[in-house]
Amino acid sequence: MAGFEPGSLPDLLPLYYRRLFPHGPYGRWLSYGGVVKNYFQRREFSFTLRDDIYVRYQSFNSPQELEKEMQKMNPYKIDVGAVYSHRPSQCNTVHRGAFQAQEKELVFDIDMTDYDDVRSCCSSAEICSKCWTLMTIAIRVIDRALVEDFGVKHRLWVYSGRRGVHCWVCDDAVRKWSSAMRSATVEYLTLVKGGSETVKKVNLTDPIHPFISNSLSLVEPYFEEYALVGQDILGSNESWEKVVALVPEHILRLLLREFPKKRDSLQRWELLKNKMDKCRPSHAESEIMLQFCFPRLDINVSKGVSHLLKSPFSVHPKTGRVSVPIDLQKLDQFDPFAVPTISRLCSELDTAHEEEEEDGEKENEAEPVPKRRTRDYKKTSLAPYVRVFERFVEEMDKSRKGELLRKSDLQGDF
Amino acid sequence: MEFSREKRLKGRLAGDRRGDLYPHSLQFYLQPPTENISLAEFENFAIDRLKLLKVVENLGVSYVKGSDEYKSRLEREIRKLKFPYKALVEDDYDARRKDHISHFILRLAYCQSEDLRRWFIQQEMDLFRYRFNALTGDLVEKFLKYVNLSYGAISKEVKEKFAVQLRNSTPGLGGAKVEELEFYKVPLQDAMDLFRVRRVYLLNGFAYVPHTDIVAIVLNNYRTKLSKALALTARSLPAVQSDERLQPLLNHLSHSYVGPDYSIQKNVGKISLEHIDALSVKSFPLCMRQLNKALRDNHHLRHGGRMQYGLFLKGIGLTLEQALQFWKSEFIKGKVDADKFDKGYAYSIRHNYGKEGKRTDYTPFSCMKIILSNPPSQGDYHGCPFRHSDPELLKQKLQSYKIPPTGITQVLELVKGMHYQLACQKYFQLTHDVDDIGFSLNHPNQYFAESQKLLSGGREVKKEPSEPESSQQKLSSQKRTNSCSIPTSSNTEADTELEGLDAYFTED
Numbered sequence: 041m042a043g044f045e046p047g048s049l050p051d052l053l054p055l056y057y058r059r060l061f062p063h064g065p066y067g068r069w070l071s072y073g074g075v076v077k078n079y080f081q082r083r084e085f086s087f088t089l090r091d092d093i094y095v096r097y098q099s100f101n102s103p104q105e106l107e108k109e110m111q112k113m114n115p116y117k118i119d120v121g122a123v124y125s126h127r128p129s130q131c132n133t134v135h136r137g138a139f140q141a142q143e144k145e146l147v148f149d150i151d152m153t154d155y156d157d158v159r160s161c162c163s164s165a166e167i168c169s170k171c172w173t174l175m176t177i178a179i180r181v182i183d184r185a186l187v188e189d190f191g192v193k194h195r196l197w198v199y200s201g202r203r204g205v206h207c208w209v210c211d212d213a214v215r216k217w218s219s220a221m222r223s224a225t226v227e228y229l230t231l232v233k234g235g236s237e238t239v240k241k242v243n244l245t246d247p248i249h250p251f252i253s254n255s256l257s258l259v260e261p262y263f264e265e266y267a268l269v270g271q272d273i274l275g276s277n278e279s280w281e282k283v284v285a286l287v288p289e290h291i292l293r294l295l296l297r298e299f300p301k302k303r304d305s306l307q308r309w310e311l312l313k314n315k316m317d318k319c320r321p322s323h324a325e326s327e328i329m330l331q332f333c334f335p336r337l338d339i340n341v342s343k344g345v346s347h348l349l350k351s352p353f354s355v356h357p358k359t360g361r362v363s364v365p366i367d368l369q370k371l372d373q374f375d376p377f378a379v380p381t382i383s384r385l386c387s388e389l390d391t392a393h394e395e396e397e398e399d400g401e402k403e404n405e406a407e408p409v410p411k412r413r414t415r416d417y418k419k420t421s422l423a424p425y426v427r428v429f430e431r432f433v434e435e436m437d438k439s440r441k442g443e444l445l446r447k448s449d450l451q452g453d454f
Numbered sequence: 455m456e457f458s459r460e461k462r463l464k465g466r467l468a469g470d471r472r473g474d475l476y477p478h479s480l481q482f483y484l485q486p487p488t489e490n491i492s493l494a495e496f497e498n499f500a501i502d503r504l505k506l507l508k509v510v511e512n513l514g515v516s517y518v519k520g521s522d523e524y525k526s527r528l529e530r531e532i533r534k535l536k537f538p539y540k541a542l543v544e545d546d547y548d549a550r551r552k553d554h555i556s557h558f559i560l561r562l563a564y565c566q567s568e569d570l571r572r573w574f575i576q577q578e579m580d581l582f583r584y585r586f587n588a589l590t591g592d593l594v595e596k597f598l599k600y601v602n603l604s605y606g607a608i609s610k611e612v613k614e615k616f617a618v619q620l621r622n623s624t625p626g627l628g629g630a631k632v633e634e635l636e637f638y639k640v641p642l643q644d645a646m647d648l649f650r651v652r653r654v655y656l657l658n659g660f661a662y663v664p665h666t667d668i669v670a671i672v673l674n675n676y677r678t679k680l681s682k683a684l685a686l687t688a689r690s691l692p693a694v695q696s697d698e699r700l701q702p703l704l705n706h707l708s709h710s711y712v713g714p715d716y717s718i719q720k721n722v723g724k725i726s727l728e729h730i731d732a733l734s735v736k737s738f739p740l741c742m743r744q745l746n747k748a749l750r751d752n753h754h755l756r757h758g759g760r761m762q763y764g765l766f767l768k769g770i771g772l773t774l775e776q777a778l779q780f781w782k783s784e785f786i787k788g789k790v791d792a793d794k795f796d797k798g799y800a801y802s803i804r805h806n807y808g809k810e811g812k813r814t815d816y817t818p819f820s821c822m823k824i825i826l827s828n829p830p831s832q833g834d835y836h837g838c839p840f841r842h843s844d845p846e847l848l849k850q851k852l853q854s855y856k857i858p859p860t861g862i863t864q865v866l867e868l869v870k871g872m873h874y875q876l877a878c879q880k881y882f883q884l885t886h887d888v889d890d891i892g893f894s895l896n897h898p899n900q901y902f903a904e905s906q907k908l909l910s911g912g913r914e915v916k917k918e919p920s921e922p923e924s925s926q927q928k929l930s931s932q933k934r935t936n937s938c939s940i941p942t943s944s945n946t947e948a949d950t951e952l953e954g955l956d957a958y959f960t961e962d
């Protein structure tokens with residue numbers, strides 16, 4: 041794997057935006073079928089340029105214009121914002137109060153740093169394959185609730201390029217949600233509450249809401265492997281103190297007496313479960329599982345309609361990794377370390393180019409430019425991720441067509 | 455008298471339309487009022503609703519919302535202020551109309567900032583909750599239909615299929631109750647406050663809400679509509695602000711704080727009548743000083759002045775007997791003889807003290823009331839001099855009171871910015887020679903009490919006004935006589951009809 045040097049970005053980004061970025065499906069995604077007037081044109085994009093120069097309120101007449109601008113500016117990072125009442129690029133020409141954010145995808149940001157109190161393998165911006173399980177669990181829990189509870193159809197889950205994941209919920213109705221609706225949704229999806237001052241961050245009371253029991257049954261299969269073996273949360277005196285602090289007082293004393301006699305985390309967890317079984321209606325066992333594994337959402341990112349979020353397929357400027365869509369069918373196999381960096385993609389492109397040249401040049405030169413670009417990312421390890429993205433965009437096209445068909449059928453009745 | 459008869463007649467004529475306008479005692483205030491209303495009514499409605507919302511706020515702090523004590527106290531206030539208080543009362547058109555119009559007036563005043571909006575929505579929500587909960591079963595259904603919030607109940611089969619989920623999603627239900635309870639299938643947006651705290655079952659984009667929680671849905675819906683409406687009103691505010699009749703009013707409403715009402719007198723009987731003139735110079739706010747002087751000069755005050763000044767005097771501690779003596783001794787110096795006074799005026803003084811008529815113990819007027827309601831007309835001396843005097847005359851008056859020119863300039867600046875109470879506060883500072891008065895002024899009796907506190911605290915008053923007073927008095931009363939012949943702007947305003955109020959509530 042080619043190592044990534046942040047200093048090489050100015051050399052690599054032009055190539056990336058010219059030959060690798062999936063402009064086609066990207067433009068189709070944000071145009072949403074062109075159903076709503078000037079929807080793409082009223083969308084805010086922001087570019088982070090070299091030396092942290094941050095340019096907000098950019099908007100474009102067409103996906104082609106956006107593509108040209110990307111290729112001209114070669115942004116280090118691209119953020120996507122809201123669809124406004126007016127074109128953001130003209131925000132200075134309209135009355136201040138009239139310029140308002142109207143729609144945006146409902147987005148979620150799950151960041152590994154928010155789990156620092158429950159993971160022992162890494163801290164802050166670091167991640168490893170052990171703690172990545174937390175992201176897998178988060179996606180499973182949130183995605184199930186979005187689909188089954190909220191009736192949502194079109195979700196795009198994306199690796200942020202560094203230490204977390206983003207979710208873009210793109211259903212027509214959801215993009216219109218008010219900020220109150222968005223925060224209500226995040227609150228519904230939140231079980232872990234309180235900062236470093238709070239020891240017990242999950243408190244369950246009867247009756248247990250179906251959202252919680254459904255989530256628990258998604259957490260349980262991961263708990264032993266991830267928490268007991270991987271993080272070894274009952275492995276030592278020091279680590280189990282954090283766990284037993286969450287059980288009722290009398291059980292706590294009992295456990296502290298018994299734990300040293302047990303061999304490992306697995307045995308100690310068995311003991312804890314047995315003791316808890318005898319002290320209904322305590323939910324300590326579930327509360328521990330949830331406190332250590334349940335997704336932690338950043339409400340501020342989701343709440344604001346105008347909040348910006350890093351765009352899919354933007355390159356993370358620190359790691360060089362591309363922010364790629366995650367295939368939920370193969371969620372457990374997703375490996376953040378296998379996600380290609382921009383330097384790797386560029387070198388893959390070079391290799392492919394050399395091979396082609398050996399194969400024969402004539403054919404290649406006769407081809408029109410756009411087609412060549414399509415084939416370009418297909419020659420690299422970005423290809424499978426673009427396919428996931430294309431599938432997502434196609435699904436949306438399909439349900440939009442279904443919707444149109446349904447509407448015209450209805451009209452046909454008259 | 456004339457007026458009320460006319461009004462009743464008009465009411466009867468409009469009888470048929472009235473029912474259509476307000477079919478329920480409760481409403482979502484979706485349509486702005488379209489009728490023209492007088493500026494005086496506009497002001498009174500606004501003040502009464504603000505009072506009501508203040509009561510709602512205070513009760514919410516002092517009592518558990520929804521407790522019997524809370525409910526009975528709130529009902530008492532609603533009745534007193536003549537808003538619709540019982541859903542069953544059919545013929546309360548006037549109350550419903552007042553409810554409707556006053557709500558929209560306060561929207562104008564309270565849409566201006568995030569803080570104001572939040573306060574307004576909070577109080578309106580509490581008020582609405584109380585009134586909705588007072589509806590009886592049948593009226594609930596009717597109201598829900600009226601506001602398009604009737605949802606389909608789920609079938610028995612669906613209920614059986616999801617019995618466990620429904621039970622676990624609905625705290626406070628006994629196990630068996632799910633079967634007996636009606637559940638409604640409600641779109642997510644309408645059930646926001648319920649699903650936010652996981653009090654309902656969510657399935658595939660719908661919330662399954664038990665009948666008992668429908669109130670939350672209604673409130674949620676009302677809140678959404680109200681906050682949207684306020685945002686829209688805020689956008690049309692520039693138009694309102696350019697309306698010079700409304701702007702000062704609305705500005706004042708939104709800055710108003712209804713403080714203590716000074717109905718409880720600590721000093722009853724401690725004021726002697728001989729001291730009133732001296733006190734009026736030292737410790738009365740300008741409005742009362744002006745009324746006292748007018749009374750002394752003319753040996754008469756018209757009704758508005760008698761109310762404002764009489765209640766103020768009551769507030770500073772005059773007993774009923776003192777009040778009768780005070781007014782009588784002055785009035786009989788003029789065209790009124792003792793007999794006429796006893797027959798014509800004594801009644802209204804006893805009335806003020808709650809000894810006649812409805813036996814309401816009237817409270818002294820606050821600055822807000824004085825500034826906003828019943829503006830003075832020809833021959834009147836009541837009102838707020840900072841609000842109701844021509845700035846030029848106000849300047850002359852302040853000069854005659856020996857206020858330094860820089861001080862006068864500052865006062866006039868505040869008047870120009872329509873900060874009448876701040877202007878009065880400045881006047882207090884200038885006449886008491888303090889830099890910071892350390893309180894915010896909202897009541898003439900507060901002015902008096904603070905002044906007395908300051909003066910009795912041993913602080914030296916720089917300008918002892920007793921000596922040059924007599925000459926000053928003449929001078930200023932002469933000036934004031936002049937002022938009476940000049941119609942002030944407020945006089946012309948008083949009777950104007952406010953047209954097209956609805957134009958300020960744009961729909962989007």
Ligand SMILES: [Zn+2]
Pocket residue numbers: 159161162166167168169170171172
């Ligand atoms: Zn790790």
